[in-house]
Structures are given as structure tokens and as C-alpha cells.
Amino acid sequence: MATLAGTEHHPNARATLGAALAPGGRPSHAYLFHGPAGSGKRTAARAFAAALLADGAPDPDGVRRRVEHGTHPDLTWVAPSGAHEMLVGDIEEAVVAAAAMTPFESARRVFVIERADTLIEQAANKMLKTLEEPASFVHIVLLSDRLAEVLPTIRSRCQLVRFDALTTTQLEERVGRHGVPPELARACARLALGDGERALELALGDGPALRAGGERFARAAIHGKVAATRPWTELLKVKRARGEEAVARLEAQLADELEVVSRRDRRKLENAYSERIRRTRRRVETGALDLGLQLSSLWFRDVACLLWETPELIHHTDRVDELTRDAEGRRATQLREAVELVEETRRRLRSNVTEELALEALAYRLEALLD
Incomplete structure (x- = not known):
């Protein structure tokens, strides 16, 4: 068989x-x-x-x-x-x-x-x-x-x-089959932390934009440019785009179903979809922000790996030069605390918090820590 x-x-x-x-x-x-x-x-x-x-x-x-x-x-x-x-x-x-x-x-x-x-x-x-x-x-x-x-x-x-986690090599091969250059495929495979869907998500569509947003969020704090760049706005932009895309898909499904449902059941169907759309938008947008912050957390971790002289452990393998510059004058303990601050905010985002304020507060706390 x-x-x-x-x-x-x-x-x-x-x-x-x-x-x-x-x-x-x-x-x-x-x-x-x-x-x-x-x-x-x-x-x-x-x-x-x-x-x-x-x-x-x-x-x-x-x-x-x-x-x-x-x-x-x-x-x-x-x-x-x-x-x-x-x-x-x-x-x-x-x-x-x-x-x-x-x-x-x-x-x-x-x-x-x-x-x-x-x-x-x-x-x-x-x-x-x-x-x-x-x-x-x-x-x-x-x-x-x-x-x-x-x-x-x-x-x-x-x-x-x-079902066991796929190896980094297997993930890299899977991403590469979509026409992604080898260096980018390798980085996305490592950043995915064993998650095959995440590896493709980072490499395709708006994944590179989300990667860039997570990187800039971390680097703005490292270089003291939070006020000048407001780096959280890029993460919020990708978040909104993903939410709108998810809503558009559900609205198209609703339109198709309304064509075949009886007039008596239209209101019930519209109400059900309204609630489904609200929840889906929330899930998709929260997921986008969570991933963006995870990438920021991994950036701080990668800088710490260079300071600990373990470059083989870094995840952003296509950004070694930038990581090396960010490591200059830093202490590994600072970077470890930065990771903890980011992870704390990731947990808070799962509850009913104002996302923009949470990201802004995090950015300034990171900048003060790394000053």
C-alpha cells in the first residue's frame, strides 16, 4: 500500500x-x-x-x-x-x-x-x-x-x-520549492522554529514585510530611534492588512451563500457571519502581531548569541552583518532582559489590551533597557 x-x-x-x-x-x-x-x-x-x-x-x-x-x-x-x-x-x-x-x-x-x-x-x-x-x-x-x-x-x-517536527533542512527544502532563494529559505526555516506553515508564511506574501517590521521594531530600540521611527506602526499596518484580507474572504463566502438561501433565513445567516467575521478578524490580527513580536524577540536572542560566541545558533541567518553591528557595545544580559520584555507583551496581547499602546510602551521600555 x-x-x-x-x-x-x-x-x-x-x-x-x-x-x-x-x-x-x-x-x-x-x-x-x-x-x-x-x-x-x-x-x-x-x-x-x-x-x-x-x-x-x-x-x-x-x-x-x-x-x-x-x-x-x-x-x-x-x-x-x-x-x-x-x-x-x-x-x-x-x-x-x-x-x-x-x-x-x-x-x-x-x-x-x-x-x-x-x-x-x-x-x-x-x-x-x-x-x-x-x-x-x-x-x-x-x-x-x-x-x-x-x-x-x-x-x-x-x-x-x-507527527514529529520537521527538521530545518526539510523546512528549507519545502520553502525552496516555492521559488524562494536559498538564503531566504534557510532563514525562514530557522525562524519558523519547526513550524512548517510558519516557514511558508514568513517567506511568501506579506511575510517579508512582517519580518522587516519585527526587525525594525527591535533595532529601533537598540539604536535609540523609537521616537523618530515609531516602529510599531509597521507591525500594525501588516496586522490591519491581514485582518482586511480575512474579512474579504468571509464576505465573499457570505455573498455566495446568500444567493442560495431562502429569504426567510437571510437575516440569520448575516448575523452568524457578522459574529464569525468579528472573531476571525481578531484571531488573524492578534496572530500577526504575535508573530511580529516573536521575530523581534528572536532578533534580540540572535544578537545575544553573537555575544556568547555561538553564531551557529542564530535564526536570522540572512542578516548576520546587521546582527553583528547591533552586538557592538551590548551586554548579553541586556538582550536576555529584552527577550523577557517582549515575551511578556506577547502574553498580554492575548487578553483585551489596546494593542497600539502596548506596542508603544514596549518599544520605549526596550529603548530604556538597552540605552
Whole structure:
């Protein structure tokens, strides 16, 4: 049997899922795919769903094509609608109620739930009976980048499937396949800290702009230019652009759905999308700022690595000359404290704080520290 897509570099996942799909195998009713973001969990989940639904189908290739395009009626793919949480409404109808209904055309129904670590307790409680006593045709695949944060009541009812972090070399090769120059691909692979999605995010689209914003934020504090450059404005600009892009995608989806929904249900659909848009914007914008600050934190860390004479540990491998200049006249202890200040602000951004004020305050605190 061919290796399941997404499991090429993951022997545990390859062995577990391969055995389930082998002739005479008995797929579990619930799996928890866990490992770093970008390690292949989503690819494997879609391939596994396709294999389950194609089993015994008169046109297995057609089934696989529809699964790949997200149009198979017996596959339900769920992502959190909350800013940072999976809410009851995300799974109550789409999973709990639907799991009691017989398949439309396949012998099975497959449910894939992203970011299972964000399930709030009420949503998890709704799922417990489905996980404990599923219908014979139901298979649930949960995905998580943070296994320790998955509620024990959920984790204990699933078969765990481990996906290991990709090596820097593997990430570099993945980024390079998108036409990214080798030096940039190497830096993005190291800055991603094992996260395959993050590596591509940094290399493509507005990723370079976000990288530049994070670097300038750190360097303005190092060189005493915070008041003159207001470096937080660049991070906020990328944040807003990402939020607007996410909103535009959802508004386009809403427009498509409004064309086929009855007049009576239009208001309900518009209200549901309004809340979803608000939460999505919040999640996307907070994520952009968090990544920008993480890059700033890594910049301070890289400068400290040069002071500690461990250049092989730096992440911004394409910016060695700039890091070297920033290390002149600095003390490693200063840089370590700078990292701690940035990480403190990253934690605060997850609560309801005024982002611009938080970034401005951080920039001036860093400048005073590094003076």
C-alpha cells in the first residue's frame, strides 16, 4: 500500500494509519493527530478521510477528488469560529447532531476537527457521548498543535497519532520549492522554529514585510530611534492588512451563500457571519502581531548569541552583518532582559489590551533597557 500523503516523514503516523487502512484493518472511531503546525497533520487527515470514504466505493478516484476539493457530502471539516476558542456552536450541529445521521453515499462519515486544544469545556462535554458511543460508521479525527492543552476527557478517548517536527533542512527544502532563494529559505526555516506553515508564511506574501517590521521594531530600540521611527506602526499596518484580507474572504463566502438561501433565513445567516467575521478578524490580527513580536524577540536572542560566541545558533541567518553591528557595545544580559520584555507583551496581547499602546510602551521600555 502506498504511503499516506502527509506521513512521509512520520513513522508513528505512517505505521498507525497504514495498519488501519490495510486489508482487514479496523480504523478507530476517534484519532488525535498531534504535532507542530505544518508537520503534515492536515494533509494526512484529508488523505486518511479520502481513503476511508473511498473504501468500497464504485468510483474511488472520484471520491478522492471530491474529498480533496472539500465537496464530499460525508466529510465534515470544522475549524474554530471563536477568536481563540472552539465554541459549542462550532460542533453541536456540524458534528454531534450530524454524527447520528447515516452517510449520504459512503459506508462511513468522517469528521475532522481542527485545533482541538481550543475546545472550551462546554463544547468538549457536548462531544463526549459521540466519542464514547459513536455510530459504527463514524470516524472522528481531531488535530492539535498543542497536545498538552487538549482536555484530558477528549484526549483519553482518542487514539494518539504523533507527527514529529520537521527538521530545518526539510523546512528549507519545502520553502525552496516555492521559488524562494536559498538564503531566504534557510532563514525562514530557522525562524519558523519547526513550524512548517510558519516557514511558508514568513517567506511568501506579506511575510517579508512582517519580518522587516519585527526587525525594525527591535533595532529601533537598540539604536535609540523609537521616537523618530515609531516602529510599531509597521507591525500594525501588516496586522490591519491581514485582518482586511480575512474579512474579504468571509464576505465573499457570505455573498455566495446568500444567493442560495431562502429569504426567510437571510437575516440569520448575516448575523452568524457578522459574529464569525468579528472573531476571525481578531484571531488573524492578534496572530500577526504575535508573530511580529516573536521575530523581534528572536532578533534580540540572535544578537545575544553573537555575544556568547555561538553564531551557529542564530535564526536570522540572512542578516548576520546587521546582527553583528547591533552586538557592538551590548551586554548579553541586556538582550536576555529584552527577550523577557517582549515575551511578556506577547502574553498580554492575548487578553483585551489596546494593542497600539502596548506596542508603544514596549518599544520605549526596550529603548530604556538597552540605552
